[in-house]
Amino acid sequence: MTEETEFPSVIELNVGGRHFTTSLLTLTKSEGTMLAAMFSGNYDVKKDKNGRYFIDADGDTFAHVLNYLRYGELPPTQQAPSVYRDAVYFGLHGLTEELERYPSMLSKIQRDAYRTQFPGYQKVLVKILDTVTDSNQKIIDTTSDIFIALFAKVKKNKLPNFDKSHVCSYKPKNKENKHADVSLGPWDIPTPEKDVMNCITFDLKERGFVVTHDSLGQCNYMCEKIPGMPGQLLVENCCYSMFKITFHWWKM
Incomplete structure (x- = not known):
């Protein structure tokens, strides 16, 4: 049986080379997400050479993900596609639902659904x-x-x-x-x-x-x-x- 990992209350992150400092509470506040699972204590999260917890994702996009977890803040319209990609990846269903209401994202979803009607x-x-x-x-x-x-x-x-x-x-x-x-x-x-x-x-x-x-x-x-x-x-x-x-x- 794997021993549970104890995380500090303040977490230092390395996300694709960009560094963040946030709280354990912020990362685990949305139940059922990949981030909540990673920092639940049940998994061995890899660290970089400086001891920061490493997440293999786009650091610039993750900044918007983190702001959503902190404040419920949504990204600018032009950033919606890349943030949506990572919201799906991290299992942030609340953020994906919010982004799917953006005109650009809703149009893309409708176009993708339209294309699926034509096999091949x-x-x-x-x-x-x-x-x-x-x-x-x-x-x-x-x-x-x-x-x-x-x-x-x-x-x-x-x-x-x-x-x-x-x-x-x-x-x-x-x-x-x-x-x-x-x-x-x-x-x-x-x-x-x-x-x-x-x-x-x-x-x-x-x-x-x-x-x-x-x-x-x-x-x-x-x-x-x-x-x-x-x-x-x-x-x-x-x-x-x-x-x-x-x-x-x-x-x-």
């Missing part, structure tokens, strides 16, 4: 960035284009020889066929493809990229009826929507 959304973002990185290594230009196929629903094909595994494509006038670099769909909610494309563009811009997108219409894959096959339908087209995302490397 985050993987598509990663694939877009991987693709544009590969493109930049091969082509030196002021812009890079990524083609994406979006489909809200899976269409039941009428011709049995329709190739369901085809790669969606778009044929620009007087240019070679452009195949989709990535695809996303289907999803269960009645959200049109253009709204999902707007969401993807927003997320790329939020990461600092200068991007635009264009709707190209339907995929140009066409399946022709096999001669002698019964039925009136002669041609079946793919109904998936094609979009082009353009990265502008010379615009800031």
